[in-house]
Amino acid sequence: MSRRLPLSVALLLLLLVLGSTTVVVVFALLRPDWLGRSTGKSIADTSTVSDTVQVDSLPLPSPWEELEQQLRTMERQLGRLRDSLQRVHAYSDSLQRELQAQQQRFELERRRREAQLDSVRLEHYRAFARIYNSAPPEEVARILQQLPPRSAAVLLRQMNPRQAARVIAALPAAYAAELVQAPADSLAQSRLP
Secondary structure, eight states: OOOOOOHHHHHHHHHHHHHHHHHHHHHHHHOGGGGTOOOSOOTTTSOOOTTSOOGGGSOOOOHHHHHHHHHHHHHHHHHHHHHHHHHHHHHHHHHHHHHHHHHHHHHHHHHHHHHHHHHHHHHHHHHHHHHHHSSOHHHHHHHHTTSOHHHHHHHHHHSOHHHHHHHHHHSOHHHHHHHHHSOOOOTTTSOOO
16 A cells, blocks of 8 residues: 655655755855865966956855755744644634534434424324223224324323223234333333324
8 A cells, every 4th residue: 555645745855855956966066175076176276366256265155054044944834834734633623623512402402302292292192092081992992003002002091091991902902912012101202103
């Protein structure tokens, strides 16, 4: 598996290589004695005229000063890149915190809505239970057989206990057993169809 360098690091390395190569070539051409090579002429062999300036009297920058300058420039660039990276990380962290806060608000709102929905459903079941309390048990049993066992169990729990017992007696035995085994948890704690 090959790893790719980020573009900024690759550019930084390219600048470093090109800069150092340029410095070495320039100094090799201008100051061959810097690399230990001789020019074939000595300073004594050069003719000096009073109006001419000697080559050694020109203030040429030392190769170390150039390299130090390049190093300082690269360190400044690296510092700017680090600062940019820190700002990106800080922004990413703030977005993560905002996302978590939004998720928490969403979860609270979802729970609140579910509680409201369960409250409406429970009121719906209570209204039908009041109606079924005065209806003939056989007719109520026929209607409850059309409902899922959990919904029928909730309706029976909302009815008058005597009427609910008559309705259970009018139900087929297998369905009545399912209703009795239906969870007895409250409507607010479980979702109904």
